[in-house]
Amino acid sequence: GNSVTQMEGPVTLSEEAFLTINCTYTATGYPSLFWYVQYPGEGLQLLLKATKADDKGSNKGFEATYRKETTSFHLEKGSVQVSDSAVYFCALRDSGGSNYKLTFGKGTLLTVNP
Amino acid sequence: DTEVTQTPKHLVMGMTNKKSLKCEQHMGHRAMYWYKQKAKKPPELMFVYSYEKLSINESVPSRFSPECPNSSLLNLHLHALQPEDSALYLCASSQPGQGDGGYTFGSGTRLTVV
Numbered sequence: 001g002n003s004v005t006q007m008e009g010p011v012t013l014s015e016e017a018f019l020t021i022n023c024t025y026t027a028t029g030y031p032s033l034f035w036y037v038q039y040p041g042e043g044l045q046l047l048l049k050a051t052k053a054d055d056k057g058s059n060k061g062f063e064a065t066y067r068k069e070t071t072s073f074h075l076e077k078g079s080v081q082v083s084d085s086a087v088y089f090c091a092l093r094d095s096g097g098s099n100y101k102l103t104f105g106k107g108t109l110l111t112v113n114p
Numbered sequence: 115d116t117e118v119t120q121t122p123k124h125l126v127m128g129m130t131n132k133k134s135l136k137c138e139q140h141m142g143h144r145a146m147y148w149y150k151q152k153a154k155k156p157p158e159l160m161f162v163y164s165y166e167k168l169s170i171n172e173s174v175p176s177r178f179s180p181e182c183p184n185s186s187l188l189n190l191h192l193h194a195l196q197p198e199d200s201a202l203y204l205c206a207s208s209q210p211g212q213g214d215g216g217y218t219f220g221s222g223t224r225l226t227v228v
Contacts, residue, residue, distance in 0.1 A: 034216050043120075043204050044157065046216040089156055093216075100145060100170060100210065102217060104156035 002027045006090045006105035013080055013112050021075040021108045023064075023090035031092040033057075033066055033073040034102070038087045047075075047088070080112045117141075118220035120205050126226045129195060135223045137188040137205030145210040146188040147217065148180060151202040163188060164210045195227045 007022040025031065032051045036044040048057030053068035062077045073090060090105040118139045127133050137146065145164045149157035162170035163182040177199075179191040188205055202224050206217040 032216075036216075036219075043118075043202075043221040044206075044217075044219040046218070049216050100147075100162045100164065100208075101159055102157075107154070107156050109154075 002031070002092060002094055002101075002103045004090050004092055004103050004105035006088075006108055008106070008108070010109040010111060013110070015082055015112055015114055016079045017112075019075070019077040019080045019084075019110070021088055021090075021110070023073045023075065023105060025071050025073065025090075025092050027071075027092055027094060030095045032095065033064070034091045034093070035062070035064055035073070035075050036089040036091060036104075038089065038107075040086070044089065080110070082112045082114055085110055085112045118205055118207055118218050120203075120220035120223050122223060123221065124224050124226075126228060127192065127195065128228055129197070131195075132191070132193045134192065135190040135203055135205075135225075137190075137220055138186055139207045139218070140186055141207060141218065142185075143207035143209055143218070144185060145208045146182060147206040147208075148188070148190050149204040149206060149219075151204055151222070153201075157204055161190075192225075195225075197227050200225055200227045 003026045005024050034049045035047040037047045038044050048059040050057040050066035056065045064075045087107045089107045091102045121136045148160040151157040160174045161180045166182045177194050181189040202222045204222045205220040208217045
């Protein structure tokens with residue numbers, strides 16, 4: 001079956017530090033990959049996505065590249081802000097017939113201090 | 115309109131009450147979802163409706179009863195819940211059959227069962 005493994009948190013950084021949150025996946029087909037962000041007390045927001053190998057998703061300074069050879073989709077940001085404090089979920093959606101399910105990683109809590 | 119709207123935002127109910135959660139989207143999405151999210155955990159899929167028909171029930175107890183009156187609305191009827199059902203309930207929508215599309219999530223209903 002499909003699965004997503006992301007680095008355990010929490011991650012605590014100072015403002016302007018470099019961020020990496022690792023994400024690897026196992027899938028039977030050719031999945032699309034996503035990063036979702038959940039701010040305190042809110043629902044999930046799609047942060048970025050990539051639909052095929054070597055695609056790079058980017059949004060709000062965050063980037064992630066779909067690496068088929070390493071089955072990875074690591075999230076990076078060059079300079080984090082206090083407002084980036086949130087929980088980040090890596091997820092995949094299979095391209096096969098029953099592609100309704102989003103498979104989530106466990107989530108990584110990021111805290112950015114001033 | 116690129117939003118999924120959920121009401122109410124907060125709900126406190128007793129174990130003998132009957133209540134309903136509502137979800138609405140006007141993006142023309144024909145797949146709608148209910149997720150349950152416990153604190154510090156990823157969302158767990160409960161139900162999927164595709165073209166207004168229930169296509170996935172993830173073995174959810176019958177005290178949760180979904181309903182999709184039309185392509186824009188999704189309800190979750192609650193009856194005789196248990197305290198362990200307290201959680202954030204998230205609605206989402208997407209286009210069915212498009213694995214490269216992410217889901218759009220609502221902000222959720224925070225349910226407390228007393």
